[in-house]
Amino acid sequence: MSDHADVVVVGGGVQGAAVALHLLEAGVRDVLLLERDEPFEATSGAGAGFVGIWAVAFPTFGKEEVAVEHYGINFYRRLQEQGYDVDFAQNGFLFVGANEESLLGLRGMDRHPLDPDTHLVDGKRVEELTDGVILADEGIAGAYQPAGAHVYTKKVGAAMIARISALGGRIEPRRPVTGLRVRGERIVGVETTTGAVSSDSVVLSAGAWNNELLRPHGAFLPFVPLLTSRIITEPLGVPPSLPAVLLFGATSDAPVLWIRQHEGGLLWGGVYMNHPRDTLLGLDKLPTRFDETPIDGVLECQRAAAGASRFMPAFGRYRSMTLKHGAPCYTPDSRALVGSVPGIEGLYAIAGDNEGGITHGPGFGKALADHLVHGFSELTHLDAWQLDRFDGQYTTDVEVAAAVNADSVVQQET
């Protein structure tokens, strides 16, 4: 079977869906989205769905990230208004500090130049904003960001796929791309398990698996996939008005827990620092699903939550957990990789999501689609996210991991 598309997009997570959707909106007629599994089954389906101005917490972020962050919030609001239910709620972000060190970190967010609306709040206000879910324990304080929102990624996936179909895009689930077809220094299409597709524009948005497709062509994108997990509890009477909470310093070994309301229960998790976070490192071939990920990291999060239950009683009340694991991909400077793949004309990538792809994906998709169609984007230029900005300094994921662990923004924040 031979096929052709104006643009082939590889990978049906939030970033691939975003670029496909915006290519169609920008007027490209024949967009083909190829997904190995079902859309949003990998990391996107595990996302917590916090969508806000992360630039207040990431020192390397600039006006480019802020532009796509605002775009992301508005994108999901629009989807909801268009009748696609994505559980969009703009309850704000509440960064909460539970020890001295994390409270110091919050000070840097107050009236941050990239989001002057983010402001410090005392413990009493934290209790009010959370409707008593977090108690005004001595020593608790926060920074509140009114712009922050959240969505449910499973519904986002269904909505984006429906919108792509409505705009005439072609989506082929269960059609893995097995290789890139490159002639000279130009992309001419992709190979799949059911035949080749010719195209002179291909966008790689295969998440943790991007480098597997690039490796035969001597290319490497400087990111490292690290496992993390989302936990959903049974309904606990958590109010729907709860802001999306980022809790720092609950215990010494868990740098951050993120928590929000979902169907009356808690949707939460955290960056765990131990096994199985690093288990994908150095593998030539990653597993295609993360269902069988060991739950050691989840247990680590549970210990941190137990520590936080003194001021957040709901953490002492749940009895049931649903888990989903994903592999966000981190870069040495926490900024994404979006743009042309050097050395292969017509090949583009959206990679290195730094655990922010639900927020940034729509904006990256828009900026890259505009770039392909018009040569520029009014939303933002792509220079900040150039794929070759590290000048070949990193050649393996193990090297990137060393840089990421040394410079972990999360660690600095706490």
Ligand SMILES: Cc1cc2nc3c(=O)[nH]c(=O)nc-3n(C[C@H](O)[C@H](O)[C@H](O)COP(=O)(O)OP(=O)(O)OC[C@H]3O[C@@H](n4cnc5c(N)ncnc54)[C@H](O)[C@@H]3O)c2cc1C
């Ligand atoms: C627990 C957790 C919490 C998170 N919380 C947040 C949050 O609150 N806010 C936020 O902004 N971000 C969050 N993230 C990060 C966010 O989920 C990711 O940044 C985002 O989902 C990455 O999307 P992606 O499209 O790049 O990757 P993926 O969703 O992994 O999509 C890549 C797709 O490519 C497909 N694929 C791979 N190889 C091939 C191939 N050869 N052929 C065809 N298809 C292929 C895969 O099957 C997959 O569907 C979180 C992530 C996790 C795991």
